[in-house]
Amino acid sequence: MTGPNGGGLDEAIGRRRFLGYVVAAPTLVAAAELGLTPAPDVRLPSPELTELLDLNDMMTAAALPTSGLITVEVNRDGTVSFALPRAEVGQGITTSTAMLIAEEMTVPLERVRVTLADARPELVFNQLTGGSNTTIATYTPIRVAAAIARLRLLAAAATELGSAVTDLTMRAGVITDRSGGGIDIGALAEKAASMRTQQVSVELMPRENFTVIGRPHNRIDALDAVTGRKKFAMDLDIPGAKPTMVCRPPTVNGKVGSVANLAEVRAMPGVTDVVTISTGVAVRAETFGQCIDAVRALRVSWKPGTAEGKSDESVLRELEAAELPLGPRPPTPTVEGRFTFYFRSNSALEPNCAIADVRADRAEIWSALKSPIVAKQAIAAKVGLPLGKVTVHVTEGGGSFGRKLFFDAALEAAEVSQRIGKPVKLMWHRADDSRQGRTHPMSTSRVRVAYLGDTVLSYKQRHTSVSTDLGHGLGEIITAMAARLPVGDIGFSQTFFHLSQAMSYDFGGGSRLLNETGKGFNTGSMRNVYSPDVTCARELIIDQLATRMGKDPYRFRHDFLRDDRSRAVLAKVAEVGGWGRPMPAGTAQGIAFHAEYKAVSAALVEIDCRSETVNRPVRDGVTGPRVTRAVFAVDVGLAVNPRGLEAQMMGCIMDGIALALTSSLHLRDGYFLEASWDNYFYTRQWNTPPELQIIVMPSTSEKPGGAGELGVAASMAAVACAYGRATGTMPTSFPINHGTLSFTPKPTIPPIPPSPTDGLKHAR
Amino acid sequence: MPEHTFRVNGEQVTVDVDGDVRLLWVLRDILGVTGPKYGCGINVCKACTSHINGKAVNPCAIPVADLQPTDEVTTIEGLPATVGKDLHPMQQAWLDHDVAQCGYCQPGQIMAAVALVRRAAAEGRAITDADLDGLRNICRCGTYFRIREAIKAGAENM
Numbered sequence: 001m002t003g004p005n006g007g008g009l010d011e012a013i014g015r016r017r018f019l020g021y022v023v024a025a026p027t028l029v030a031a032a033e034l035g036l037t038p039a040p041d042v043r044l045p046s047p048e049l050t051e052l053l054d055l056n057d058m059m060t061a062a063a064l065p066t067s068g069l070i071t072v073e074v075n076r077d078g079t080v081s082f083a084l085p086r087a088e089v090g091q092g093i094t095t096s097t098a099m100l101i102a103e104e105m106t107v108p109l110e111r112v113r114v115t116l117a118d119a120r121p122e123l124v125f126n127q128l129t130g131g132s133n134t135t136i137a138t139y140t141p142i143r144v145a146a147a148i149a150r151l152r153l154l155a156a157a158a159t160e161l162g163s164a165v166t167d168l169t170m171r172a173g174v175i176t177d178r179s180g181g182g183i184d185i186g187a188l189a190e191k192a193a194s195m196r197t198q199q200v201s202v203e204l205m206p207r208e209n210f211t212v213i214g215r216p217h218n219r220i221d222a223l224d225a226v227t228g229r230k231k232f233a234m235d236l237d238i239p240g241a242k243p244t245m246v247c248r249p250p251t252v253n254g255k256v257g258s259v260a261n262l263a264e265v266r267a268m269p270g271v272t273d274v275v276t277i278s279t280g281v282a283v284r285a286e287t288f289g290q291c292i293d294a295v296r297a298l299r300v301s302w303k304p305g306t307a308e309g310k311s312d313e314s315v316l317r318e319l320e321a322a323e324l325p326l327g328p329r330p331p332t333p334t335v336e337g338r339f340t341f342y343f344r345s346n347s348a349l350e351p352n353c354a355i356a357d358v359r360a361d362r363a364e365i366w367s368a369l370k371s372p373i374v375a376k377q378a379i380a381a382k383v384g385l386p387l388g389k390v391t392v393h394v395t396e397g398g399g400s401f402g403r404k405l406f407f408d409a410a411l412e413a414a415e416v417s418q419r420i421g422k423p424v425k426l427m428w429h430r431a432d433d434s435r436q437g438r439t440h441p442m443s444t445s446r447v448r449v450a451y452l453g454d455t456v457l458s459y460k461q462r463h464t465s466v467s468t469d470l471g472h473g474l475g476e477i478i479t480a481m482a483a484r485l486p487v488g489d490i491g492f493s494q495t496f497f498h499l500s501q502a503m504s505y506d507f508g509g510g511s512r513l514l515n516e517t518g519k520g521f522n523t524g525s526m527r528n529v530y531s532p533d534v535t536c537a538r539e540l541i542i543d544q545l546a547t548r549m550g551k552d553p554y555r556f557r558h559d560f561l562r563d564d565r566s567r568a569v570l571a572k573v574a575e576v577g578g579w580g581r582p583m584p585a586g587t588a589q590g591i592a593f594h595a596e597y598k599a600v601s602a603a604l605v606e607i608d609c610r611s612e613t614v615n616r617p618v619r620d621g622v623t624g625p626r627v628t629r630a631v632f633a634v635d636v637g638l639a640v641n642p643r644g645l646e647a648q649m650m651g652c653i654m655d656g657i658a659l660a661l662t663s664s665l666h667l668r669d670g671y672f673l674e675a676s677w678d679n680y681f682y683t684r685q686w687n688t689p690p691e692l693q694i695i696v697m698p699s700t701s702e703k704p705g706g707a708g709e710l711g712v713a714a715s716m717a718a719v720a721c722a723y724g725r726a727t728g729t730m731p732t733s734f735p736i737n738h739g740t741l742s743f744t745p746k747p748t749i750p751p752i753p754p755s756p757t758d759g760l761k762h763a764r
Numbered sequence: 765m766p767e768h769t770f771r772v773n774g775e776q777v778t779v780d781v782d783g784d785v786r787l788l789w790v791l792r793d794i795l796g797v798t799g800p801k802y803g804c805g806i807n808v809c810k811a812c813t814s815h816i817n818g819k820a821v822n823p824c825a826i827p828v829a830d831l832q833p834t835d836e837v838t839t840i841e842g843l844p845a846t847v848g849k850d851l852h853p854m855q856q857a858w859l860d861h862d863v864a865q866c867g868y869c870q871p872g873q874i875m876a877a878v879a880l881v882r883r884a885a886a887e888g889r890a891i892t893d894a895d896l897d898g899l900r901n902i903c904r905c906g907t908y909f910r911i912r913e914a915i916k917a918g919a920e921n922m
């Protein structure tokens with residue numbers, strides 16, 4: 001990426017000086033603009049667009065003309081508060097943000113309180129959590145605000161202690177002068193405050209002085225998480241917000257025709273309200289248990305949905321028809337492959353949920369939202385209130401994986417609350433979340449590589465996908481920016497695709513194109529979006545190509561990767577993982593590489609495909625081949641919190657294993673068969689690699705790259721490659737077990753299963 | 765409406781609700797004990813795992829009427845008190861290994877882990893890889909590896 005590092009600002013005010021503000025307030029409030037990073041340098045079109053500008057530059061740049069201020073506040077009790085305009089859904093950004101503030105202010109991490117900001121429309125493009133962009137976009141502005149706070153505290157302490165600022169040291173939240181006199185920052189919170197808002201320029205802590213950034217830290221919310229004190233949306237006690245569920249259609253997006261027994265269900269125990277809404281029939285009751293019973297009791301006649309009669313096979317035919325041609329086959333030798341990736345679910349463990357209290361003159365919403373501004377706008381429009389009358393609180397999220405970019409539950413909760421005139425605590429049942437929730441669209445990828453001797457002449461890839469819904473604000477950013485990009489008149493999905501897919505290998509000419517088809521499904525960008533599928537196809541073909549050229553798969557990749565940073569992560573996993581070590585028949589290693597979000601990554605896995613492993617008995621589960629070892633190397637430039645980064649890579653590896661081996665949705669007759677975690681086979685303990693090593697490479701940059709999604713692509717690809725090498729057959733359809741239905745589908749009417757009653761019998 | 769009396773985290777409680785309402789909702793919606801999480805409602809995901817009389821159970825699958833007045837329900841909130849400390853050794857191991865990501869599954873994971881270690885101890889043996897493979901709790905954030913490490917460490921101090 002070529003955006004000049006701090007170009008304009010550097011020239012204007014010197015190295016590492018940035019502008020921020022002290023804001024008029026009773027206690028010290030320092031601020032900076034979120035869009036501090038200078039605009040990227042958009043140059044002429046090039047075949048390798050990602051080298052000029054990647055998705056993250058675009059997201060960062062999109063914020064420039066419109067950004068609002070973010071503020072660091074010093075409190076009288078000596079704590080420091082910051083409301084992060086992003087969503088914490090497990091990725092650890094509250095911790096990394098607290099680390100940035102602790103570093104610049106030299107206060108202990110425990111004194112920093114990071115909360116999640118309510119929706120702030122004035123931030124426009126700057127409150128979207130996606131594209132692994134949080135740390136990239138906020139790294140400098142947060143530090144600037146914290147550094148200004150530090151400056152002000154030092155100045156106030158100088159007055160108090162009668163010392164020169166240069167004679168003061170600040171450590172652990174206490175400022176000390178030469179004579180040993182000390183004062184806590186809490187005691188300075190008012191004295192350092194400003195009566196008027198003024199601009200301040202500040203220097204940031206030089207990298208070599210870092211004592212917090214770059215060192216491993218445990219999560220700041222870990223204690224709350226392990227004691228049950230961490231509050232998710234459904235744990236909030238909002239007065240009058242009673243449990244609410246929706247009876248949903250038997251097919252994707254079906255609509256209510258009529259309800260035969262409304263009065264009867266309204267009279268059921270605990271039920272307070274039953275009302276037809278745009279997505280089904282909503283039930284409000286004293287407990288969710290009574291909601292479940294009421295939903296099951298409703299007799300609804302349904303109208304068709306938006307995927308009526310469709311199945312895996314019919315969608316596959318649509319994709320084939322939409323595939324863009326690879327062009328005439330060149331006269332040189334080629335390697336080709338065609339890969340199918342079935343629908344997958346991005347359900348988090350916390351299902352879609354939201355609390356809504358909609359009154360005649362105002363509305364208040366609580367939900368884990370990665371695009372709260374768009375949610376706020378959509379909810380205001382839906383309930384017919386001015387934007388200023390709608391308050392949207394962002395709660396901590398129980399996972400996202402792309403799901404929380406959308407606000408389906410918040411919109412629905414607002415609709416129900418308005419219809420019945422009461423607050424609601426609305427939650428989707430797991431079966432709803434799986435069957436009607438958003439999916440990673442089914443896709444195919446065709447690859448053709450032409451080569452001659454030791455040279456790769458061209459690499460072409462045609463990725464064809466059911467449309468990915470990006471209409472959650474990321475789409476708006478892309479649309480708004482697309483005109484400024486050298487990609488011509490293409491839609492935002494294509495723009496996104498181009499921006500996220502780097503070609504890291506020296507493979508001559510060629511093109512990688514996306515075509516989308518078939519609306520009608522509830523889709524969304526699942527963790528790492530297009531990259532796992534695109535990378536998996538590419539890396540499998542690279543293994544084939546290496547074989548044809550008589551090269552070792554690792555050496556081949558090493559030879560063709562374009563830069564040192566990329567080669568270094570690949571070499572690292574090969575070394576640590578003992579690439580090429582002899583392994584028994586039916587087991588093998590696989591290796592793969594992926595670059596994105598200004599970061600590079602490589603995975604080496606070992607897989608066991610022997611029948612005694614594949615056929616291990618596990619009740620109601622899919623065992624299958626086991627990844628027995630995973631070694632992963634990652635270079636994100638600057639890793640703010642290496643322990644958090646390791647955690648993200650660990651999760652990405654589990655996702656990659658699931659995508660390659662076990663997890664998919666089966667579409668049949670217009671609905672997805674999966675309605676339970678024992679139907680949708682996300683990685684479980686019995687699939688987890690007993691050996692796992694994650695290597696965070698030494699920092700190669702002054703700036704952090706994105707990490708939340710980075711590891712999925714290389715992991716999935718490495719597992720697929722290992723499977724191909726262990727079985728001697730390149731897999732072409734994912735996950736590999738999709739052809740076998742490993743469960744009995746639950747009925748669709750009623751749409752949710754009853755809760756069992758034999759729980760005590762299973763006490764163990 | 766029928767009344768049901770039992771014990772939750774060391775205190776006797778009485779609730780007035782239909783007997784077939786599952787314990788999970790009695791805890792969460794009536795008593796405000798929100799540590800046990802909903803992830804499926806059909807005894808599959810194990811996010812709601814709690815203990816009854818020291819054994820792991822899934823309250824989403826237990827009608828409240830099944831409880832006796834002497835039954836002791838322990839949720840994650842009450843786990844530390846079972847060892848008379850601020851934190852149970854398994855919770856401490858979870859902190860030491862920085863296990864939690866979003867944290868949604870973790871109360872259930874910890875409660876399942878404690879019961880597993882007790883089970884193995886009752887059989888006079890240490891935790892095995894097969895034991896760990898047998899844990900059914902979903903973690904959609906994929907913290908499985910750190911969970912395994914934490915359980916082994918926590919078991920040492922139990």
Ligand code: FES
Nearest residue numbers: 803804805810824
């Ligand atoms: S909610 Fe009880 S096991 Fe899933």
Ligand code: FES
Nearest residue numbers: 866867869903905
């Ligand atoms: S930590 Fe998020 S589901 Fe386990």
